[in-house]
Amino acid sequence: MNQNLHIHMDHDEIADNMISSNQWGRFFGVSQQILDDVWQRLTAPDGNSVTYVSMEIGADRDVYHPIKKMLQKLKITGSANKTLDHYCNLFLHGPEKIPNYSGGLGILAGDSLKSFADLKIPVVAISLLYRKGYFSQLVDSRIGQIVTVTDWSPERMPSLYLLKNPEHPDIPFEIEVPFFDENDNLIPASAQLWIKMEVSCNLDFFVPEILLDYSIPSSPNFIRAAGQHLYDSSSEKSKILQRRLLGAGILPAMQALGITSKTIHLNEQHGVVVVLQLISKWLWKKLGDTYENKASKEDIIKAAEAISKQIVYTIHTPVKAGHDRFDSQIFGQVGHTFCQKILDVLARDKDHPQTYNFTDLALRVNRTTNSVSRLHKIVTQKQFPQYAKKITAITNGVHHLTWISDAKAEVYDSFPELKNWRQNPGIFANAGLLLKNKKFRAYFKEACRHDAERLTSYINTMLIEHCKQMHETWIDPPNYLSYLNEQKRNLDPNVFTIGFARRFSTYKRADLIFEDLDTLASIIIDNNFPVNFVFSGKAHPSDAPGQSLIKLILDIQEDLYTKTNGLGKVVFIPGYDMSIAKMMVSGVHAWLNNPKRPLEASGTSGMKAAMNGVPNISTMDGWWLEGYHNGKTGWKFGYESAVDQNSFNEESSSLLYAEDSASFYKIFFKILEMFYVDELWSTYLDKCIMNLKLNAPIFNSHRLASEYCKRYGLKLAARETAQIETLQKAYNSDS
Numbered sequence: 001m002n003q004n005l006h007i008h009m010d011h012d013e014i015a016d017n018m019i020s021s022n023q024w025g026r027f028f029g030v031s032q033q034i035l036d037d038v039w040q041r042l043t044a045p046d047g048n049s050v051t052y053v054s055m056e057i058g059a060d061r062d063v064y065h066p067i068k069k070m071l072q073k074l075k076i077t078g079s080a081n082k083t084l085d086h087y088c089n090l091f092l093h094g095p096e097k098i099p100n101y102s103g104g105l106g107i108l109a110g111d112s113l114k115s116f117a118d119l120k121i122p123v124v125a126i127s128l129l130y131r132k133g134y135f136s137q138l139v140d141s142r143i144g145q146i147v148t149v150t151d152w153s154p155e156r157m158p159s160l161y162l163l164k165n166p167e168h169p170d171i172p173f174e175i176e177v178p179f180f181d182e183n184d185n186l187i188p189a190s191a192q193l194w195i196k197m198e199v200s201c202n203l204d205f206f207v208p209e210i211l212l213d214y215s216i217p218s219s220p221n222f223i224r225a226a227g228q229h230l231y232d233s234s235s236e237k238s239k240i241l242q243r244r245l246l247g248a249g250i251l252p253a254m255q256a257l258g259i260t261s262k263t264i265h266l267n268e269q270h271g272v273v274v275v276l277q278l279i280s281k282w283l284w285k286k287l288g289d290t291y292e293n294k295a296s297k298e299d300i301i302k303a304a305e306a307i308s309k310q311i312v313y314t315i316h317t318p319v320k321a322g323h324d325r326f327d328s329q330i331f332g333q334v335g336h337t338f339c340q341k342i343l344d345v346l347a348r349d350k351d352h353p354q355t356y357n358f359t360d361l362a363l364r365v366n367r368t369t370n371s372v373s374r375l376h377k378i379v380t381q382k383q384f385p386q387y388a389k390k391i392t393a394i395t396n397g398v399h400h401l402t403w404i405s406d407a408k409a410e411v412y413d414s415f416p417e418l419k420n421w422r423q424n425p426g427i428f429a430n431a432g433l434l435l436k437n438k439k440f441r442a443y444f445k446e447a448c449r450h451d452a453e454r455l456t457s458y459i460n461t462m463l464i465e466h467c468k469q470m471h472e473t474w475i476d477p478p479n480y481l482s483y484l485n486e487q488k489r490n491l492d493p494n495v496f497t498i499g500f501a502r503r504f505s506t507y508k509r510a511d512l513i514f515e516d517l518d519t520l521a522s523i524i525i526d527n528n529f530p531v532n533f534v535f536s537g538k539a540h541p542s543d544a545p546g547q548s549l550i551k552l553i554l555d556i557q558e559d560l561y562t563k564t565n566g567l568g569k570v571v572f573i574p575g576y577d578m579s580i581a582k583m584m585v586s587g588v589h590a591w592l593n594n595p596k597r598p599l600e601a602s603g604t605s606g607m608k609a610a611m612n613g614v615p616n617i618s619t620m621d622g623w624w625l626e627g628y629h630n631g632k633t634g635w636k637f638g639y640e641s642a643v644d645q646n647s648f649n650e651e652s653s654s655l656l657y658a659e660d661s662a663s664f665y666k667i668f669f670k671i672l673e674m675f676y677v678d679e680l681w682s683t684y685l686d687k688c689i690m691n692l693k694l695n696a697p698i699f700n701s702h703r704l705a706s707e708y709c710k711r712y713g714l715k716l717a718a719r720e721t722a723q724i725e726t727l728q729k730a731y732n733s734d735s
């Protein structure tokens with residue numbers, strides 16, 4: 001429905017347009033007609049829809065929520081309609097964060113689903129609901145990262161609905177998901193289902209996310225425990241269980257809800273257990289009830305070929321930890337013997353015959369596989385030569401409506417050249433017309449200044465807060481600046497500010513630019529170029545090397561400050577999440593990305609910066625090969641090695657710290673000079689605007705969704721097809 005229509009409605013009309021219900025429950029944000037329409041498309045016999053499976057989905061309300069925005073615009077307060085009143089309160093003032101993501105993979109899932117909703121593509125997502133979320137992070141200057149439990153309650157979360165049992169509307173609906181012990185005895189387990197609604201920007205479509213929640217009395221304790229924390233890796237068994245909670249829940253959930261999708265998209269291989277069930281089902285149809293005894297190796301291979309037509313697979317990383325390999329015996333403790341028989345045929349690891357390789361299984365059983373950037377395609381082909389021919393590329397993108405700051409959006413709205421950028425981010429290609437436009441340059445500069453102020457004032461407040469909290473929490477403030485007086489402490493928004501934030505993982509080398517502190521300090525102090533370095537990010541609780549990187553950043557703060565007479569300030573913001581990410585990617589003057597090539601498959605935070613007109617400083621890895629444009633949009637540094645078997649080495653000795661940091665110092669002076677010397681500043685601004693022209697049209701999730709849409713082979717109405725074709729014209733990742 002058109003946003004402007006609402007303005008002329010009274011409360012009852014608004015209620016009619018935003019409250020809807022069906023046998024599964026009552027929902028807020030879309031009209032009855034839209035609810036019925038979407039549900040009808042997902043359950044239609046033709047199966048013309050997609051089920052998107054992901055271990056994690058990141059879509060917090062505090063960075064993007066079209067329903068809340070609409071309510072704010074309508075200014076409804078105190079409606080006589082009780083139900084409307086309840087929802088308005090909840091959506092305007094309810095909790096904001098669903099902590100069921102850990103990093104790029106989850107945010108990408110959320111961004112993709114939002115674009116599917118905006119483009120009206122019939123998609124339903126399946127994931128797990130983690131009652132204890134991912135961990136929360138505290139940071140102490142002496143200890144480093146401290147892991148704490150995340151507190152949240154799905155019951156109070158706007159946009160999240162527990163599905164009702166259609167036959168007994170006062171109790172939740174449950175599905176049964178079978179588990180088996182070593183002797184193939186059935187262990188009954190159940191999950192209740194939540195729906196998170198990803199509503200389109202105009203509230204005229206939605207993508208439901210079905211979140212499986214095993215924390216209920218009808219599931220045994222060990223299964224409930226395995227679904228509490230995202231990426232619980234306390235034991236191999238709990239890891240396997242968690243994969244199974246997702247993968248084995250897909251078909252039962254689809255069947256119970258009547259979802260008919262002919263395509264299941266695996267966002268990474270975490271949910272690949274669904275393949276085992278599809279194969280079993282196929283064999284049962286072919287061979288009857290005793291298929292488990294009758295099926296030969298050839299039958300299994302034939303079944304795999306047949307069901308592979310239903311699977312689309314996206315592989316996300318060349319890094320070892322991203323690929324599940326499980327001990328076959330431990331797998332046998334929770335899966336049926338027949339599943340093992342299938343895995344014996346399809347997923348035995350070549351080098352370690354005692355293990356099942358889930359990446360291998362996913363690569364083998366699908367109708368199309370894609371990597372997440374052009375370079376990653378080459379890397380994946382080298383890494384898995386037996387599948388090289390089928391590996392293609394669809395470069396990642398981010399949801400522009402989520403990641404562009406309000407201040408920048410206001411600027412984009414003010415220029416007719418960019419009209420319609422919300423519907424079609426391809427329009428940003430017109431930003432070239434604004435390169436010499438004085439008014440645009442002035443407005444844009446002002447918006448940058450506004451966003452920089454937001455970030456620095458957030459940090460300045462945080463630095464004081466940490467001191468105050470110390471007395472209650474016994475946590476030593478993580479930042480050296482917290483101990484200084486106000487004048488020395490405060491960050492200045494006019495000072496060149498570099499941002500670095502992402503998961504702390506060794507290959508991402510968060511500490512790279514501090515490799516030679518004296519060289520870095522001399523660049524700053526010799527030229528009197530002050531710099532703020534702003535860091536944020538979490539390390540997985542069982543990743544000790546990742547955690548020591550955080551400690552390293554804390555430890556160099558005082559050193560650099562002293563060596564530069566206070567010109568070089570390093571800040572660490574604890575508790576990295578989407579809202580901190582948005583503040584950072586829009587509020588810094590350059591975004592730093594320095595993974596060891598070629599271990600970063602894509603990277604997406606730099607794309608978020610690019611849409612805000614913030615240039616990247618990056619090694620030539622992941623998406624940056626496609627986004628660099630010969631330096632028009634930022635800077636490159638570091639060793640541009642050829643991709644071969646040695647490239648995949650993740651040991652610290654082969655992470656090229658000395659070479660790549662030296663290469664950074666070489667360009668760093670020039671970057672600072674461009675920012676600080678008046679005659680050069682306009683070339684810095686040119687780079688900002690060129691990001692809008694060259695990168696925003698490509699690295700958005702609308703274009704991403706359009707490329708996936710082609711793979712899905714969906715039949716869509718003329719209008720949707722036209723929109724998707726327009727978006728596709730902006731780019732072809734696989735060429």
Ligand SMILES: *Cc1c(COP(=O)(O)O)cnc(C)c1O
Pocket residue numbers: 102103104105107501502503576577578581582602603604605606608
């Ligand atoms: C975008 C984003 C990421 C991914 O960052 P990369 O640079 O791609 O690793 C991780 N975490 C959060 C909260 C994000 O918003």
